Each structure stands twice: as C-alpha cells, then as structure tokens.
Amino acid sequence: MKDLAPSDPVHHHTAKRPRLSELTERLRGKDRRVTGPRAAILSILHEHPHPLTNREIFEALPPGVCDLVTVYRAVHLLEDMGLVTRYDFGDGVARHEIALEGHDNHHHHLVCTACSRIVEIDQCLATEWDAMIARESGFERVTHKLEFFGRCPRCQEGPPSHDTTKTKGAATAKPCGPILE
Amino acid sequence: MKDLAPSDPVHHHTAKRPRLSELTERLRGKDRRVTGPRAAILSILHEHPHPLTNREIFEALPPGVCDLVTVYRAVHLLEDMGLVTRYDFGDGVARHEIALEGHDNHHHHLVCTACSRIVEIDQCLATEWDAMIARESGFERVTHKLEFFGRCPRCQEGPPSHDTTKTKGAATAKPCGPILE
DNA sequence: CTGGTTGCAAACAATTTGCAACCCA
C-alpha cells in the first residue's frame, strides 16, 4: 500500500505514523493509565492504518488480552484524545483508524462495495468547500465527510450489485471482506 | 434543485417533486400494491423533502395508520424502487428523502451539529471526482457520499462542541432537533 | 489506600424476521 504511482491521489497512506511510545506518552498526560489492553489496541491500530471495526480490533488482539467492551471503551478514549479517528461507511458499524501525527490527517476512502477492500485516498479533495459552504450558509466550523464507493478490480466480474448507495442492510451481506456498504 | 440563486450552492429544495399519483403509478407496476400505509408514507416524504428517520416518518403519520415495522418495510420498498434515497449522517440512524424525479437527484446536506437542522445543498460538488477516482484506482461504478457538518446561525452562541467529527454516540445527545451527529 | 480500569451481565436502540391473520385484485 505504498507502491502507488506518484502524483496519484488514490493510494494508501505513506505518511509516518505516531510511535506507540509517543502515543502512550500522550496517554500518561491526564492521569489516564497506559494499561495492557490499551497498549495492545493502539498497537493493532498502529499496525493496520485502515479503518477497523471494534470487533475487528478485538479479534486482531492476542486472545485473552481484554473484553470487547474494553475495546469500545479504549477506542472511545483514544478518539477523545484525538489519537484515533472515527469513520462511517454507512453500514451501521463504526470504524476507527489511527490518526497520523503532524499533518492534518483528514482524508477519505474508496470502499469496494463487493469485497469491502478499502483504499486510502490521501488527498482531501474538498477542504476548500468547507469555507465556501460556511460563507454561503452562515454556518460556522464547517467540516465534511466524504467517502467513495465502487467495485475494486478484483470484484469486477460478479453481477452488478443493483445498488451502490444503500446504507444499512448490507451489514448482513458480507461477500468476502469484513466491511461493506 | 436547479433553480437556485445563481452561483449559490447552499439553499433549500425548491425543485418540483414527483406527484403522489406518479409515485403510486410506478408502484402499481410490479404487482406491488398501493396500500393505505404506503400512500401515507409517500405523502409524508413528499411533504418533507428532507431526510427523515423511519421513526420520524412514523410519528408524522396520522395515528393508527400503521406499525413502525411497516414503515421500515415500506421505506425499503420505496428505496428499492428508487423513489426514496437513503442518507447517513453518521449517528447510527438511517434517514430517507424523497427522490426528485427526472434529474439525477444526487445532492448533499449541511447538518447542524447542535440543533440538527438540515440544509440541502443542491449542487453536487464532487461528481467529476468519481471518474477521476475510478481511473486512478481501477475501481468501477464509483460513487460517493458527501455531507457537511457545522453550526447553524441560530446555534452559534453555545459552547464549542468539542468535536464535529464523531459518528455515533451523539445519537444520545439530541440538543433540540431530532437529528444529529 | 484510591481512583482509574476491567469483566460480565444487562440495558438499549435501530432494524430485521417469523408467522398467522388479513384483504384487495
């Protein structure tokens, strides 16, 4: 996921990711403890710079590390601290990705509606719109959520999935990957 | 959504909406019945050209018309027929809006993170990206979901909601409106 | 010792499904 054509807006993250040590350090700040489960969860997120569901994180964890509930709580904490970003691909399941340090890690994804593969799109194509929308609407602190959906090269043989815009319900149909819209 | 103040992308829907009669006609097509509950639901969606949750639709219905489950089923049917479009604002609840007839009714929204007010944004700002993303990634049938979030004029006094990017969890906090991120 | 953490069970909310009763074409 880093061997993409240069100047190609579609590719996987290549930016350096925060060190586990740095993260744990930030954790120690507000009298929060750096416990085994938390370190393990951060480690998983660190190893998979892709949106993961809490369940996926849980299952990627060495068995017995902690309870699924703890993953939910830890991920919440990490989100609140800004170390993790939440994404929603419209299938009713929240996904989380480690936040890249330094540069604003705002970016989007391209999700295969058939196999759930996710491609990171590093360029944010819509930042300049936030200001325009704010100006024209009177809203302030405008942000946006943008995700792309389509069929990845490997899945282009199958029958055309009648609908690429559904939100829920697809959570039931999991073709081959774990994700999906 | 094309009779806008020239060059103003932010505004409310004003375009003509499909007549109930046309809709019921389309329904009659595939031996689906145009029942009381369905007509009533269409009517509600027709009157509120805004994303509504199934529960909101249900509550807007004259009491006793039908069960909430029926709303779920009817809305599903309408979606499958392309008469209704599903939107997801990241709070874990699906919302539906009547699909405008004729022109491609692809558009986006600007949602107030404080009061849930929704402003329709008629211009689709990202259509041309679908092709670009497709070309660069090898994906086909690429579409996207884009929604904006911010604080509407009326809500700009309150304390800054620490986070405008959360997905779930906000479903719990409903400031004043019914929606929300 | 003391407050932050965790496990486990239970609570919740949105959505779906089973099934028998119903009812229109």
Add this chain to the structure above:
DNA sequence: TGGGTTGCAAATTGTTTGCAACCAG
C-alpha cells in the same frame, strides 16, 4: 381465492451502562 401486506412478538446487532472486583501509583 391467492399472494402481497400487515401487526405483533421475538430475534439480531452494535454499542452503552451498572457494578463489583481489581490493580497500579
């Protein structure tokens, strides 16, 4: 009359909460 519809209850799934046991500083 038969198949599409509906209501009601129950099951599912993702996520949150209550609470007592626990553990690190």
